[in-house]
Amino acid sequence: MLTVDDIAIEWNAFTLGGVSFDVSEGEYFVLLGASGVGKTVLLEAIAGLTDTSKGRVQLDGKNITEDSIQSRGFGFVYQDQALFPHLTVSANIAYGLKAHRVPRAEIQVRVSELAEAVGIEGLLARYPETLSGGQAQRVALARALAPKPRCLLLDEPLSALDTAARGSMRGLLRKLHRDGQTVIHVTHDYEEAISLATRVAIMEAGKIVQVGTPAAVFQHPKSEFVARFVGIHNFFKGELCYPEDSPGSMAEFSTGAMTFSLLTDAPPGPGAMTLRSEDITLSSKRPEGSARNTFLGTVRDVAPARLGIEVVVDMGVEMAALVTESAVDQLGLAPGTQVWTSFKATAGKFLED
Amino acid sequence: MGYSNKSTGYPNRDRGQEKQVDSLSGARLRHDPLFLCFHALAGAALLFIIAPILGLLLHSSPSELTETAMDREVRESIWLTLWTSMSATLLLSVVAVPLGYVLAREKFPMRGFVTALIDIPIVIPHSAAGIAVLGLLGTDFIGTKLGIMAAMAFVSVPYLISAAREGFAAVPERLERAAFTLGASRARVFFTISLPLAWRAIVSGLILMWGRGMSEFGAVLIIAYKPTVTPILIWERFGEYGLSYARPLALLFIGICLILFVAVRVITWRGPNVNR
Structure with a gap:
């Protein structure tokens, strides 16, 4: 037009x-x-x-x-x-x-x-x-x-x-x-x-x-x-729902392939979830502690970014994590290796459609 | 302006209170030596304006005033002064207001020069201004009411142009642009947005011009000694009969001017508010 x-x-x-x-x-x-x-x-x-x-x-x-x-x-x-x-x-x-x-x-x-x-x-x-x-x-x-x-x-x-x-x-x-x-x-x-x-x-x-x-x-x-x-590399379209049926409790965001836990007070329905790459933690063993969103994935790409190294991990969906150079060495990250990714339920942001 | 506190979420908050915080009337500032000094100087400045008028008032007796007011020559002269200046103001506003708009809005070469040019009638000697106007009009206008109006207009129109220019300049251009995008023509935007929003400033300019025209002496004297406007009549009586004869007339004229100005201000007070 x-x-x-x-x-x-x-x-x-x-x-x-x-x-x-x-x-x-x-x-x-x-x-x-x-x-x-x-x-x-x-x-x-x-x-x-x-x-x-x-x-x-x-x-x-x-x-x-x-x-x-x-x-x-x-x-x-x-x-x-x-x-x-x-x-x-x-x-x-x-x-x-x-x-x-x-x-x-x-x-x-x-x-x-x-x-x-x-x-x-x-x-x-x-x-x-x-x-x-x-x-x-x-x-x-x-x-x-x-x-x-x-x-x-x-x-x-x-x-x-x-x-x-x-x-x-x-x-x-x-x-x-x-x-x-x-x-x-x-x-x-x-x-x-x-x-x-x-x-x-x-x-x-x-x-x-x-x-x-x-x-x-x-x-x-x-x-x-x-x-x-x-400023964000992780962006997913999907649907928000509350398994306990009460907004304010822990919400679940489903992309179809994956389901993430989110802390939000948005009403259920379709929308987008964003996640900053620096909020994602990588580890060689399954992490202990409170991180709700913990997934095992395969490294697809390791590339230097303006600050640190960006690691793209495939765990059903691709997710970019920003880590330091020494972390890449310690974890032996290279395309094809397996790594645990985790992020807190407060790190994901939901934006309703 | 009004936009600054929009996001507070208190639509009807008391603006008066807000002003207090901003103004210099805070208790701490009030006791500052410089501030006290300014108060004293401000008082002196006010006194300088008020004292002579007060003196006029104190030296005139009510009987003198009534006698002067009953004088036919005086009444005719005051009436002549009022209406010629009023007519000159209204006639000239037809061109002065558009000029103010052009100066406020259009960007053209030598705009600064043109703006300065407009103030010339204010700074030149008014007898010279009278000569200049007479030169333009020709000697046929000597002693005519049109001649008086021309002389008044020449010396007083800068006040209206400046006021209109400032009034229009204070109207945010964004508002005019918004009106254009809504489909309004230039003329509609001028008459429904620019003019109403600049109205207060223009009314101030009209009052100033009217007042300046009424008080004109030098330029009018060159063009018309008769019919006699009040400033010339005051001078004539002073020259012929002295201070005590001129004084009640001066007081009467000042009083009438003041009453009219206050009246116009009051009438236009409830007009559209520009500076929100």
């Missing part, structure tokens, strides 16, 4: 060069990169808010690079919401509808539908000043959705929120995506990418260095940079 073709932007002392990617209808596309890498500028270029020096933006095969901001029909949500301070919540949401000359009666209906959809029915008469961060972000989302945008552009929509608000906002974004909304979401937080994206693009120094599904990108980072940036 949306094609960004070799876009370049010169902006103060900073250049974004030769960025290309495609976003299909109904996709949730996450642009992931450190701050200052040019994600926001790229998003603004797509919306037409920033001029490009090269390249094209195409919507449904039509070149819209020179089109006005207004005619592109993209919804934009800023990190700090940018709500109109002199208008009520209701008038904020109605703003885009009035601009599109929607009849008054229809505006009222649409505003209350949207308010219900994002859960802010009780706030319509309030002014932005009186809203919490989470509420303001919901209003901003409803306002951007009101003119029924072809594509929703989100600039770090969760990073200004506290943990609780972030969780419920994530749920809301997921619901929008399920309902078919195409979304491009810019963030520096890989957890957002894992829990929301259908595809992720990693940006480094004004360029996209890897694009793919979260599983592909996080499990097989193409470069040292991606690996270091995403």
Whole structure:
């Protein structure tokens, strides 16, 4: 649906060069990169808010690079919401509808539908000043959705929120995506990418260095940079359940091939588990003690990493462990040898889908 | 601004209390010698403004004031001053407000120079300003109300332009951009976002311009001695009859100006709040 073709932007002392990617209808596309890498500028270029020096933006095969901001029909949500301070919540949401000359009666209906959809029915008469961060972000989302945008552009929509608000906002974004909304979401937080994206693009120094599904990108980072940036090599899709049937007790996460014990308070259901490679312990004998997740596996690969040595162990699924050089010597680790891997139930992190 | 404490989760927290923490009124700071010294200096500055007006008030008797207020020449002059300055302000606002917007938003070569240019009428001698305006308009305008308005406008319009420029500059550009992405045209964004949010600053500018126009003496004197605006009438009475004759008129005019300014402030007080 949306094609960004070799876009370049010169902006103060900073250049974004030769960025290309495609976003299909109904996709949730996450642009992931450190701050200052040019994600926001790229998003603004797509919306037409920033001029490009090269390249094209195409919507449904039509070149819209020179089109006005207004005619592109993209919804934009800023990190700090940018709500109109002199208008009520209701008038904020109605703003885009009035601009599109929607009849008054229809505006009222649409505003209350949207308010219900994002859960802010009780706030319509309030002014932005009186809203919490989470509420303001919901209003901003409803306002951007009101003119029924072809594509929703989100600039770090969760990073200004506290943990609780972030969780419920994530749920809301997921619901929008399920309902078919195409979304491009810019963030520096890989957890957002894992829990929301259908595809992720990693940006480094004004360029996209890897694009793919979260599983592909996080499990097989193409470069040292991606690996270091995403910071996790162990990423599994699966399902969370509570064998004792009470959330808060020890949970089990099953990938199909393997089952891990996890300490989490997330509700049961499908999701992803991440595990940092430095949280995995390798030993030659079955370890004693409390580690619940203990498996015997075969070493597939031993490779130096920026810090220490990365050892990939196959125990039904592949898992990467980061160990010191002396540990590799002591354990005699080489491809084909057997080794015990273990990690604590608190080391695995679950992110619901 | 208002965004900073969004994530606290206390939507209706008392902002007044928050301000107290930030302001310099904390007890420890209040006893700082420098701070005490500043209070004394601030008091002196205020006194310098208030004392002469207070002096006027103390030296005038109510009977003198009523007598002056009943004087037909005085009433005509005050009325003339009020409406010419008001008209000049409103007419010029049609061009001054857009200029303020352009200066706040557009980036063009020599913007700094243009901004400085606007302040010229404030710094040049007002008799010279009157000569300049007369040169532009031609001698046909001598003694006309249009001429008076032109002279008033020339010396007072920088205040409105500056206020509008600052008001528009204080409106976050993000808000305008957000409005564009929602499909609003430039005109709609200006009238529904930029102008309402800069409104307070613009009203301040209008009041300043109006007040500055009413108090103009030098430039108006060059263009129109008759019909006589109040500042010239005060000067005329002082020159012809002395201090005691000019004083009640001065007091009356100051009083009327003050009442009008306070009234306009009060009326516009509940306007849209910009600086949230």
